[in-house]
Amino acid sequence: MRTRFATPLLLATACSLAAAATAQAAEWTMATPYGDASFHTQNTKQFAEDVAEATDGELTITVHSGGSLVSHGEIKPSVRRGTIDAGEVFLSILSNDDPIFEVDTLPGVAGSYDDAYALWEATKPMITELFAYEGLIPLYAVAWPAQGIYTASPLTDPAQFEGLRVRAPNINTQRYVNNLGGSPTETEESDIPTAFSTGRVDAMITSSSTGNSMAAWDYVTDYTDANLWLPKNIVFISQRSFDRLDETTQEALMEAAARAEERGWQMSRDNNDASLAALQENGINVSEPNAEVSAALQAAGDVLFADWQSRADDEAKTALETYREQRSN
Secondary structure, eight states, X not given: OOOSSOOHHHHHHHHHHHHHHHXXXXXXXXXOSSOTTSHHHHHHHHHHHHHHHHTTTSEEEEEEOTTSSSOHHHHHHHHHHTSSSEEEEXXXXXXXXXXXXXXXXXXXXXXXXXXXXXXXXXXXXXXXXXXXXXXXXXXXXXXOOOEEEEESSOOOOXXXXXXXXXXXXXXXXXXXXXXXXXXXXXXXXXXXXXXXXXXXOSEXXXXXXXXXXXXXXXXXXXXXXXXXXXXXXXXXXXXXXXXXSOHHHHHHXXXXXXXXXXXXXXHHHHHHHHHHHXXXXXXXXXXOOOHHHHHHHHHHHHHHHHHHHHHOOHHHHHHHHHHHHHHHO
């Protein structure tokens, strides 16, 4: 006769299986659109190594670089759906979700590493809240070096922007190029060489770091170090994946993330210096914009900022105002 009650042996077996499942090491998958030469990817991979070491292998993170797992635009949706556990994206590509995500691409808002970090600290609570609404947890963010303009000839006259096909990796940069009179083209970092060689782009707005890693000297001759803005990458994880970890592993993960953020910002500073030197060593003329070009860049930035204010809600405006008050003290 069958019984409704489990035998002691069955109970013991079930408990043993549950304990084994609980103790099983977690293996996470993470996607980043940036190649292995990028300091961001190097930092991310070091973060994964730190996590494995700190948890004695209880949590391992396999980093898939260069968009090899999913495309840039699909990384956040993939983490949200649970297809992958973690991801890294250029923060401002999320600007369609909320204007706060593009605040670090507004010219004149943050023109130094100290300013850029203070801006991150001021906007982090709102960004964390928005991510949490989608079941995501931001782990850390790291700035790129300041953005400049790569061209195939010296940039001395604002009229040169007219009709210029400019690589612009996010909607805010595309708006900025439009304000300058140029023709923006959305191109991922990995596609830059092809875009130049096929004539899809004539110029690009990006950092010294990207120009160096993509060997910009093969396509352009000049880099105008305009110090436009210092955009960030953000690394984030699935809340569900995090919740499956025990408390000790969660703490180790967050501690490794804090170290990755600190390390990453220093790597960015160091990489900027090294990249500027490499550009010059390979024949790129590095210069600051003249007065006429600076005025045009500022005017385009003013239009961009006004547009941002028209779309941002009170919380985003308050976060920016908080940052500005802190930096003015």
